[in-house]
Amino acid sequence: MSAVKSKKFPQTIIFYSKQVNSTVLVVDKMTSVRFLDQQSLETLNGFKVNINHQWYKNQVVDYSYNGAYMAVISEDAKQSRLYDTRTKKVIIKINRHHGEVTCVAIDPKASYFFSGGEDGRTFVSDIKSSRLLFTLPSHADTINDIQFSKTSYLVATASYDKRVQVFNYATMTPLANLKGHNAPVMKVEFLDSSMLCSIDKNSSVIIWDLSKQKVFKRLSGIHDEIVQVSSNEKFLFLATALGFVIVYDTKTFEQVSRKFIKVSSRITFIEYDSEQDLLIIANESGELLYFDIYKGIKEMQILLESKSYDKVYSLLENNPLLEYTDIYKSMDDIWEGVYEKASLLLQKSKKDESLEVFGSFINIPSKKTLINKLFKDYEEFDKFLLMVKNEKLALAYSLVNKHPAYKKSEVYKAIEKKWRKLFTRAQEMSVEHGSKDKIKELLSPYRGVSEKTKHIQDMLVKSDIYTRFKNSIIKKDFKIVFELVKVNPFLKEFPEYFSVISFGDNLYIKINKFIQSGDIHKAIKLMKILVDFPDFKDEVNMMLKDIELRDKFYKTLEKSNFANIYKLIDTSSTLSNTPDGIKYNKLWNDDLDLSKVYALNGDIIGIEGVLDKYKDIPSKKMSIASIYSLAYITQIENGIRKKKDKKTIEKAFKSYILYFGLDDYIISTFEQFYSKYENVSLDLESLKKGSKKNWQPSVKSIDILE
Structure with a gap:
């Protein structure tokens, strides 16, 4: 497939973003930022950061959706930085990682700045205040990727420790720790809020069901190194080191195309534009390429109108994604109608007319196979008609079993209708004394029909079952009705059974x-x-x-039972999506955001005023604990900055760890303390540890330094 639009740059493009003002932004490996016209791709303006990224397999650059902030890793990879793009000034620096910074990210609402490193830690800063807010649960090895759900406050981290962790950054609570890879996990992608895709160093791809926290499917058919990933609601796009794009169906997760697109060199970025159905690809050659994933759709419409069905199918060979369009589905409907019409003509022995009906479908290999099979099936249809006419039903039914297509014929429907009528009459006779021979005579045309013989035998020995079946229907005791049917399948042959099924559908x-x-x-x-x-x-x-x-x-x-309202919302996604559920979730999220502002100022009283009403709601306790822990860390950091005496600070560390346990944030804060104070002998590992899970809102102090 060829690109519909392209542009060549002097350096490799490693990042692309569609901006809110009808422009697109690209960043190259030298961290030169260019703003392009969305249509012409002409450069409108730009600036240089002058950081040469030799390693860009991971996300070393990110840009906020509104263009206000840019995240980068320093050239020596010792520091992550967030720039205000209007002032071109650094507003956040994170240098707390032990080892190199490996990836950066900005959340979809431009509220938080994420920094992942070789130490397995991911630091999260509040952009508005420029303060470190919290850390994600640690991995045992390097963070390779940080990605967000577009529909919820979820962030996923992929690591060299072969795991993927999912975290709700709005409530600051962990959601999942996924183990299933046999190699380091390099990439992760949310397909929606409940499905996640992860790719390891061996290019093994796992689809995760987040609701069950289990492997949903492992993808097959991948024989190249996967280096980038993107998706939309229909497709998963996997970009390879050799420049190919592999496509999977996101409903079945079957491979749609192994070589959907081929570009000249290693793919460095891939992004799907849902507004224009374009796949945007950047490669090491400095090319930015736009591909129409439904290329050929206009031609398909014209061919369909001219009934050139064979040529429509030849388009699918060039672009298999056209099979997912409404136009293709309409052709499927045409095929079904043509097939049925041809079948009716064959039932009337009009073979030549039937063949003409198929038109250019006959030139399509897959359809030709079906057409040939249909004609072969109907080679014995005249024989079937003769058997029915001569009441040799055993032979007629054997032909139906051989050619199931006959079941759609009016002749077959007629003998089935006659069977049900006779079978019902026989059942009515079965309650009469000495009726056995009469019943056998009545049903003699169906003697030798294997699927009918069993029903006849059951009916003869179980006449009382039928009576009970009818009485249960009259009483509308459908539980008994279906229990009888389950044990006695012959009851399905009676019209009463069909009436019950129809009654259920109407209900x-x-x-x-x-x-x-x-x-x-x-x-x-x-x-x-x-x-x-x-x-x-x-x-x-x-x-x-x-x-x-x-x-x-x-x-x-x-x-107005506040606690019970949230308890119910938390147990049901259905309630969460009601207007009241949305309202109360917004209230919680707004209060949580406000409490973070107080926490960043170490204001415990402010937090109490906002969150006290949630203290008895089990699902909120971890989030509340995280807010209080953030406030206490802020107090400790303020104490360190103000050079409070060592014993006071050490006591605060002890209290924090007793409340919340030993987490990455407190360890990082302790490292700051250790570097600024002499003769620190406090051993955090030896202290008595609590946990956020077990912490109670009643166990707190206004100032942890007092």
Whole structure:
């Protein structure tokens, strides 16, 4: 596939970002920043940071969505920096890593700056205040990638320790620690808020189900080093060192194309533009390339209108992603209609007319195979008709088993209808004394039909079962009805069974109409009947549970029971997405953001005023503990900066660790303390340790230094 637009640069492009003002931004390996016109790709303006990135497999540069901030790693990789792009000044420096900084990232809302390093630690700074806010749970080895979910406050880190960790940075709580790779994990990508893709050094790709924290699928068909990754709601794009783009379907995770795109050199960046359906690729040759993932769609429309179906399929050979378009789906509908029409003509022995119906479909290899099979099947259709006419039904049914396509014919439907009518009459006769011979005579045309013989035998010896079956239907005791059907499959041959199935379908339709109109009482009444239908049981139980939960939720809202409202929201994603759920989640997130402001000032009283109402909600305790721990660290850092006496600071460390345990942030703060004070003998490892999980809001002090 060729690019629809391209531009060549003197240096390798390692970062691309679409900006809010109809411009695009690119950064090369020398950290030269250029703003380009989105359409022409002409350079509008730019600036140089003059950092030469020799190593850019990891994300060494990031830019905020609004263009306000730029994150970079220093040339010696000892420091990560965040620039205010308007003033061109550094507003945050992080030099706390032991070893080199390996990747940087800015969250989707430009609120936080993330810095990952060789030491397995990821520091998170609040951009507004320029203060270190918290650290993510540590990895045992180098952080290789930091990525965010577009639909939730989740961040994932990939590491050389072969693990992926997922963290909710809004609530400051860990979500998952994923183990499944046999090699260092190099890349990670959120497909949505519940699915995650991770790629290791051996190019093994795992799709994770975050709700279960388990491997959903391991992808196959990869024989090249994966160096970059991107995705949209339909496809996963994997870019390789040899310049290929491999595509997978994100519903089935089957490979769609092994060589969808080929560029001239190693791919250094890949990004999907959902507004224009463009895949943007940068490579080591300095090229920026735009590819239309649905290239050929206009031509497909023209060919479809002219009924050149064979030429449509030849387009798919060049671009298999066209198969996912609505235009292609409409051609599928045309094929189904043509196939059915041809089948009807073959049933009338009109072979030549049937062949003409297929038109140019006959030139498509995959369709030609199906067409040939259809014609081969119908070679014996006249024989089937003759067997039916002569009432040699055993032979007729054997031909149907050989050629299942016959089941769609009117002749087959007629003999099946006659069978059900005779079988019902035979069942009615079975309760009469001495009727066995009459029944055998009545059903004699179906003697020798294996699938019918068993039903006949069952009916003859189990006539009382049918009576019970009918009575259960009259009483609407559908639990008994389906228990009888499960043990006695011959009951499925009676019209009463089909009536029950139709009744269930109608109930389901009525239930949904009642729910849509808000008449929940009538819906529940019908659900209590439909729950006995096996095909609907699980769904109805879920619906009943959901209604019960919503009812409980609204009663709790009426009582304004704050703690119980959040307890219910936290147990159900359905409730979280209701207007009230969204409202209360926003209230929590806003309060959490406000409490972070107080925490960054070490203001415990301010935090209490905001978060005290959440203290009895189990799901909020870890977040609350994180806020208080941040406030106490701020107090300790202020104490160190003000040169408070050593014993006071050491006592504060002891109190912190007793409250919250030993975490990366307190260790990093202790290192600052150790470097500025003489004769520090405090051993953090030997101290009694608490944990954020077990910490209680009642166990706190206004000032940890006092």
